[in-house]
Amino acid sequence: MDDLQLVRELDDTPLKSADQLAAARAQLVAGIKPRRRGRAGVIAVATIAVAAAAAAVVVTVLPSGSPDEPRQDATPTGSTAPVDTAVQLLNHAAAAARSKPDEVPRPDQFYYVRNGEWEGWLSVDGTRDGRISTSRADEPVTTPGCVNGTRKVLDKYDKPTGATEKCTPVRAYRDDLPTTADDVLRLLKGEDKGRPVNSYGKDVLAMVSFSYLPGPQRAALFDAATQVPGLTVVEDVSSGRPGIGISWPVPEGSAPWAEPVVMVFDKDTYEYLGTKNSPQDAAGFVDQVGDRV
Amino acid sequence: MTATDAELIEASLRVPEEFALLFDRHAPHIQRYLARRLGQQAADDLLAEAFLVAFSKRERYDSSRPDARPWLYGIATNLVGQHRREEVRRHQVHPATSHVGDHADRVAADVTAQAMRSMLTGALAVLSTEDRDVLLLVAWEQLSYLEVAEALAIPVGTVRSRLNRARRKVREALGTDNHTEVEELLNNG
Numbered sequence: 001m002d003d004l005q006l007v008r009e010l011d012d013t014p015l016k017s018a019d020q021l022a023a024a025r026a027q028l029v030a031g032i033k034p035r036r037r038g039r040a041g042v043i044a045v046a047t048i049a050v051a052a053a054a055a056a057v058v059v060t061v062l063p064s065g066s067p068d069e070p071r072q073d074a075t076p077t078g079s080t081a082p083v084d085t086a087v088q089l090l091n092h093a094a095a096a097a098r099s100k101p102d103e104v105p106r107p108d109q110f111y112y113v114r115n116g117e118w119e120g121w122l123s124v125d126g127t128r129d130g131r132i133s134t135s136r137a138d139e140p141v142t143t144p145g146c147v148n149g150t151r152k153v154l155d156k157y158d159k160p161t162g163a164t165e166k167c168t169p170v171r172a173y174r175d176d177l178p179t180t181a182d183d184v185l186r187l188l189k190g191e192d193k194g195r196p197v198n199s200y201g202k203d204v205l206a207m208v209s210f211s212y213l214p215g216p217q218r219a220a221l222f223d224a225a226t227q228v229p230g231l232t233v234v235e236d237v238s239s240g241r242p243g244i245g246i247s248w249p250v251p252e253g254s255a256p257w258a259e260p261v262v263m264v265f266d267k268d269t270y271e272y273l274g275t276k277n278s279p280q281d282a283a284g285f286v287d288q289v290g291d292r293v
Numbered sequence: 294m295t296a297t298d299a300e301l302i303e304a305s306l307r308v309p310e311e312f313a314l315l316f317d318r319h320a321p322h323i324q325r326y327l328a329r330r331l332g333q334q335a336a337d338d339l340l341a342e343a344f345l346v347a348f349s350k351r352e353r354y355d356s357s358r359p360d361a362r363p364w365l366y367g368i369a370t371n372l373v374g375q376h377r378r379e380e381v382r383r384h385q386v387h388p389a390t391s392h393v394g395d396h397a398d399r400v401a402a403d404v405t406a407q408a409m410r411s412m413l414t415g416a417l418a419v420l421s422t423e424d425r426d427v428l429l430l431v432a433w434e435q436l437s438y439l440e441v442a443e444a445l446a447i448p449v450g451t452v453r454s455r456l457n458r459a460r461r462k463v464r465e466a467l468g469t470d471n472h473t474e475v476e477e478l479l480n481n482g
Contacts (some may be wrong), residue, residue, distance in 0.1 A: 003460050007417070007432040013329045015321045024324070025316055027341035032309045032348055118419040135421040141378045156376050 086231035086246050089265065095224035096270040102215040105285040111172035111212050114282040121289040122211075126169025131289045146170070169277055172211055179216040181223035188224060212283075218272075239264035239274040297362035304355045312348050319362060320344065322434070323369050329433055330373045330380055331414055339376075343369045349364035358443070366434060370426050416463045428459035450475055 018025075045075065105111070107125035112234045127147050133140035142158045144151040146167035153163040178184050225246075230237065234245035245262035262276040284293035296304070298315060305312035323343055327336035347361075347369050354364065373380060417425060426445060430436045438456075442449045 003463055004428075004432045007428065007463065013325050013333075014327050017321075018317065018398070021316075021320050021324060024320065024337065024340040024344075025313060028344045028348070029310065029313050031341070031345045032312055134419050137421045138377070154378070156378050156380060192402055204457075288412065 001034045011074055086233050087226045089233050089246055090222045090226040090231070091246060091268070093270040093272065094219040094226075094264050097215045097219040097222060100215050100271075103285060104214070105173055108178045109285045109287055110289060110291075112282070112286045112291065114292070117291075121286070121291075122172035123169075124171065124285065126171045129289070173214070174217060175214050177213060177217040177220075179220045181227065183219050184220045184224035185227060188228075212285075234262050237262050237276055239262050239271065239276055240267070243267055243273050245276065297359035299354070299356045299359045302351050302361065303356055305348070305351055307349070312344075315347070315361060315365075316344050319365050322362070323365055326366065326369055326429075326434055330429065331376055332379075332450065335376060335379060339369075339372050343372055346372070349446040363436065363440040364438075366430060366436065367446065370430070370444060373426075374422060420459050420462055424455050424459040424462065427455040428463070431456055447458065 081140060092157070105124045109124045110121040110128070110130060111124060113120045113122070117133075117135045121131045122143075123130045123145050126145060128145040130143040131140050134145060142154060144154060146169040149166060149168075150164040151167045153161045153165055155161050175181050178187060228248075231246055234247050237243060237245040239245075243264040244267050245264045247260045247262045264273045264276055265271065266273055282293050286293060298318070301311055301315050301318075305315070320340060324336050324340045327339050327343070331339070343365070347365060350368075360365070384448070417428075420428065427441055428439045430444060431438075436444065438449050438452045439450045445452070
């Protein structure tokens with residue numbers, strides 16, 4: 001299966017039946033029929049359709065992307081003992097996360113992430129308007145903050161439509177996650193008792209990749225991961241800079257050429273650096289949208 | 294014998310209502326394309342508009358092309374471009390673990406699938422509009438390079454280079470130069 005197939009399988013939007021499309025067909029026929037009205041009539045109908053569409057579009061604003069851990073000055077654990085097992089490495093990573101002076105952002109700040117041309121300014125508490133810029137060629141896009149359970153609906157030019165919608169703040173700073181390994185495990189396990197290691201690994205990866213976890217939360221996550229059987233240590237792996245990695249076997253039934261995911265940690269500080277092939281360019285807290293670290 | 298799209302369009306120059314037959318033929322796929330890119334609500338709203346735009350341009354249709362799908366996809370893609378911000382926001386998906394307090398005991402498998410889905414849709418979100426147009430017309434709508442070139446009014450070589458760039462970016466955004474790791478991410482979600 002190639003990447004085109006993956007993109008294809010991402011989507012399972014069904015084809016609609018003629019009945020379901022009858023309203024649009026009627027709209028078309030109404031626009032076609034009055035031939036005498038000429039093109040001006042057609043354009044008028046089309047304009048109304050555009051206005052209706054702009055008013056009806058429900059915008060879902062869920063900032064994310066692929067944030068990574070910020071490059072902060074981590075406090076070395078002082079341990080020079082060789083790391084033989086994934087459990088040891090995760091223990092070191094947890095200790096590093098705990099001992100590191102944590103950067104605590106103000107609620108009105110933004111978590112800035114850069115990955116190639118992709119840049120995101122994600123609201124720390126989820127209540128401020130963020131921004132995402134997908135490439136230098138495209139205009140950036142505003143992601144409205146959620147205040148008192150509502151947020152504004154923007155039009156296609158990012159101008160407020162006057163409408164609002166219900167929401168839950170999407171926080172970039174995750175001090176709301178559990179701080180004990182047991183609670184994290186419970187969170188990871190859910191109700192699925194026979195969950196494969198691959199599934200755990202990917203959840204952990206998603207957690208550290210999509211938001212900023214403060215030290216205690218990150219430490220709890222690493223502690224929890226030590227209790228997941230099947231994780232292995234990968235020596236001499238790189239994610240931007242050389243490090244040491246944690247991996248897990250590809251599940252049965254995978255393609256014969258499938259490669260395992262490797263999460264990479266700094267060799268000395270055990271700071272998380274990214275996955276084997278995807279180091280983060282920059283990440284950190286800034287005061288305003290547009291500021292960079 | 295069934296009339297070709299080109300013949301229908303030509304007939305609609307004399308009898309405008311004939312154009313509705315073109316809708317019957319292609320609206321389901323054009324609607325799904327709009328829904329994939331902008332969501333069902335926007336797709337329902339924009340479908341009639343897409344065909345009305347086509348209707349208004351039918352005099353300029355190149356009658357040497359029997360199949361009107363590339364032409365209709367091109368028009369639909371232009372409409373998507375006018376709603377690019379909605380599409381970008383749509384691709385900004387929620388982190389997997391954001392409902393810790395209230396959904397602590399939800400089914401883990403769903404969450405993992407969602408996490409991986411997040412990573413892949415996140416990867417789509419990092420593409421420029423022009424690269425995404427090409428990638429999705431090929432991957433989702435299964436248009437040939439020639440048809441994409443026709444739809445977007447660009448040379449075939451440009452289709453090829455944009456598609457290569459888009460695929461490379463998707464692989465990079467998913468953290469791999471090797472697409473097998475992408476597959477691994479999606480396996481066993």
